[in-house]
Amino acid sequence: MSIRIGILGYGNLGRGVECALRQNPDMELKAVFTRRDPADVKILTQTAQVCHVDQAPQWTDRLDVMILCGGSATDLPVQTPQYAELFNVVDSFDTHAKIPEHFAHVDAAAKKGGKTAVISVGWDPGMFSLNRMYANAILPQGKDYTFWGRGVSQGHSDAIRRIAGVKDAKQYTIPVDSALAAVRAGENPELTTRQKHTRECFVVAEEGADLDRIETEIKTMPNYFADYDTTVHFISEEELKRDHSGIPHGGFVLRSGSTGWEQEHSHLIEYSLKLDSNPEFTASVIVAYARAAFRLSGEGAHGCKTVFDIAPAYLSAKSGEELRATLL
Amino acid sequence: MSIRIGILGYGNLGRGVECALRQNPDMELKAVFTRRDPADVKILTQTAQVCHVDQAPQWTDRLDVMILCGGSATDLPVQTPQYAELFNVVDSFDTHAKIPEHFAHVDAAAKKGGKTAVISVGWDPGMFSLNRMYANAILPQGKDYTFWGRGVSQGHSDAIRRIAGVKDAKQYTIPVDSALAAVRAGENPELTTRQKHTRECFVVAEEGADLDRIETEIKTMPNYFADYDTTVHFISEEELKRDHSGIPHGGFVLRSGSTGWEQEHSHLIEYSLKLDSNPEFTASVIVAYARAAFRLSGEGAHGCKTVFDIAPAYLSAKSGEELRATLL
Numbered sequence: 001m002s003i004r005i006g007i008l009g010y011g012n013l014g015r016g017v018e019c020a021l022r023q024n025p026d027m028e029l030k031a032v033f034t035r036r037d038p039a040d041v042k043i044l045t046q047t048a049q050v051c052h053v054d055q056a057p058q059w060t061d062r063l064d065v066m067i068l069c070g071g072s073a074t075d076l077p078v079q080t081p082q083y084a085e086l087f088n089v090v091d092s093f094d095t096h097a098k099i100p101e102h103f104a105h106v107d108a109a110a111k112k113g114g115k116t117a118v119i120s121v122g123w124d125p126g127m128f129s130l131n132r133m134y135a136n137a138i139l140p141q142g143k144d145y146t147f148w149g150r151g152v153s154q155g156h157s158d159a160i161r162r163i164a165g166v167k168d169a170k171q172y173t174i175p176v177d178s179a180l181a182a183v184r185a186g187e188n189p190e191l192t193t194r195q196k197h198t199r200e201c202f203v204v205a206e207e208g209a210d211l212d213r214i215e216t217e218i219k220t221m222p223n224y225f226a227d228y229d230t231t232v233h234f235i236s237e238e239e240l241k242r243d244h245s246g247i248p249h250g251g252f253v254l255r256s257g258s259t260g261w262e263q264e265h266s267h268l269i270e271y272s273l274k275l276d277s278n279p280e281f282t283a284s285v286i287v288a289y290a291r292a293a294f295r296l297s298g299e300g301a302h303g304c305k306t307v308f309d310i311a312p313a314y315l316s317a318k319s320g321e322e323l324r325a326t327l328l
Numbered sequence: 329m330s331i332r333i334g335i336l337g338y339g340n341l342g343r344g345v346e347c348a349l350r351q352n353p354d355m356e357l358k359a360v361f362t363r364r365d366p367a368d369v370k371i372l373t374q375t376a377q378v379c380h381v382d383q384a385p386q387w388t389d390r391l392d393v394m395i396l397c398g399g400s401a402t403d404l405p406v407q408t409p410q411y412a413e414l415f416n417v418v419d420s421f422d423t424h425a426k427i428p429e430h431f432a433h434v435d436a437a438a439k440k441g442g443k444t445a446v447i448s449v450g451w452d453p454g455m456f457s458l459n460r461m462y463a464n465a466i467l468p469q470g471k472d473y474t475f476w477g478r479g480v481s482q483g484h485s486d487a488i489r490r491i492a493g494v495k496d497a498k499q500y501t502i503p504v505d506s507a508l509a510a511v512r513a514g515e516n517p518e519l520t521t522r523q524k525h526t527r528e529c530f531v532v533a534e535e536g537a538d539l540d541r542i543e544t545e546i547k548t549m550p551n552y553f554a555d556y557d558t559t560v561h562f563i564s565e566e567e568l569k570r571d572h573s574g575i576p577h578g579g580f581v582l583r584s585g586s587t588g589w590e591q592e593h594s595h596l597i598e599y600s601l602k603l604d605s606n607p608e609f610t611a612s613v614i615v616a617y618a619r620a621a622f623r624l625s626g627e628g629a630h631g632c633k634t635v636f637d638i639a640p641a642y643l644s645a646k647s648g649e650e651l652r653a654t655l656l
Contacts, residue, residue: 016587018589019587019588019589020587022589023468023469023587024468044589096656099652099653099656100649100652100653103652120656125656127462127466127597129655129656130462130640131599132655133640133641133643133644133651133655134455134458134640134643136644136655137616137619137640137643137644137645138455138609138612138613138616138643139612140351140352140645141351184602259344259347259348259351259604259605259608259609259611259612260347260605260608261346261347261350261372265603265604265605265608266604267601267602267603267604267605267609268600268601268602268603269455269599269600269601270598270599270600270601270602271459271597271598271599271600272596272597272598272599273595273596273597273598274512274595274596274598275593275595275596276587276593276594276595277587277588277593277595280587280588280593281466281587281595283587284466284467284587285466288465288466291465306651306652306656307640307656308639308640308641308644308648308651308652308655308656309639309640309641309648310639310640311636311637311638311639312458312461312462312465312635312636312637312638312640313461313636313637315461315462315465315466316461316464316465316636317465317468320636320637321428323461323634323636324427324428324431324634324636325427325428327457327460327461327464327636328424328427328448328453328457328634328635328636
């Protein structure tokens, strides 16, 4: 019998989860829950239902895991504790500074409901966190580096769109090659986020808008761009649509460390992702952890978990024997 | 109270474990066990004892984990089951094809003794296996690639040394850049181990030896070199000592996969290691898993485990709260 999955929230991430489930034959999408009128939401999976979110509590016996695809700013802080009392859940809560607080709320709710909740699943937090943690445990003497990109930053793109005279915009965060090279060379440089990244902006201006003013407003915008090496390209709406409609992302996690009685040997651990679709990759990680949530719940391991707390084998559809024979 | 560690076998790996323990203040080396005369074995840790291996059974109450640093060919198949009945153990058994058999023997012994054994720890098997497994679980549709090197292959170096007229030799396995580039470009090439690697040999010949014959013997040696693009350099003994006395290694694990309803998006996951000292890095991984073995044993999780079965947090000296606040 397959693992029965619900999706709560059907945006880019929810649709990504739907696609990922199609690649995992041991799991089945049963229902998508939406705040919109279900009649207006068209999904891809013909065998699944679309329901209003208010109906979710009636599905507790029909779903093994509810995957929460809302946003971290306002949705998940409320939804994850709420649904963790009713379902095994997985979320992608990514406000790093608020993870401890979110963990506490979700843990209390999941324990109350006798459910398993996995929070902050994706690639950062998620796979990047795992790689930081493994590398730190292996090389206690060393330095961590995380570079993001080349990828689209939604928040920075939105900030540009709010400037008068801007019709549309897309912003890419780009790692600085020379900084990455210095880390790889074992130079252990001290680097701020700003020294590690540049920002490239593709802007569609309204007709007759003052391009110089827009460019200056972007480049001097505090927090977002002022301290970065920022490039602005004005392009047509057609070009934006043709060349910049994807949501690529990725990045690098490195740890440079030393071993030996006198720290005489250097080592570099590097993990990187190059993603065509940020939400689809995030969704793929989430789906693997939904399998883990289902299994952990079956073993009575209730409460809130993160990627740090879950043995890798729980993510795989393969048995321990198969994993040892093929991937070890 | 710190975790009390024993090391069985004091070669490059055993010494690497000793160095790694120095970087982990929650662990303490108590004793090194050797088949040699203990009086002849000088260790670096002044507070630890050197004992004959026959004394090991007398240490069951004085050690939390025994780290087995023997070889995979003949030592570990016997030693790991033997000591897993008496101690929590970690080994670095790396004969991939025989892992299922080794697992079964060690599992039976550890369960009989009520101990926790972790086998096949290091980087391949070990960290590379973990990365293959995570990447497979996340991207079920895709292709795996493992490249080894640039690094010293002990077996190939030994094979050269057995040729008449060869005084000493060091062989490096080197990934083929163009093959790696094709994988990174998402071309999903079909590549054999031979197409992925070249072999570079540094040979010290005896005086008056026929260099052409030696070079031919190397390049035509079945299994080891015949099917590879092999380069032979004759150098002096001094050069070998000066430039090739290290034991570097490393490599790359990649998974190229696709997501989307029609597999329309591509992704690349890459993990790589660049190691100055193969045995010291392997030892560093082993020490982190020794911490895990100790904790799992305390929880009653007995029997044989691999890296797939152990939640990442068990490897770290930090608490769950600290990990969530700093590395997630």
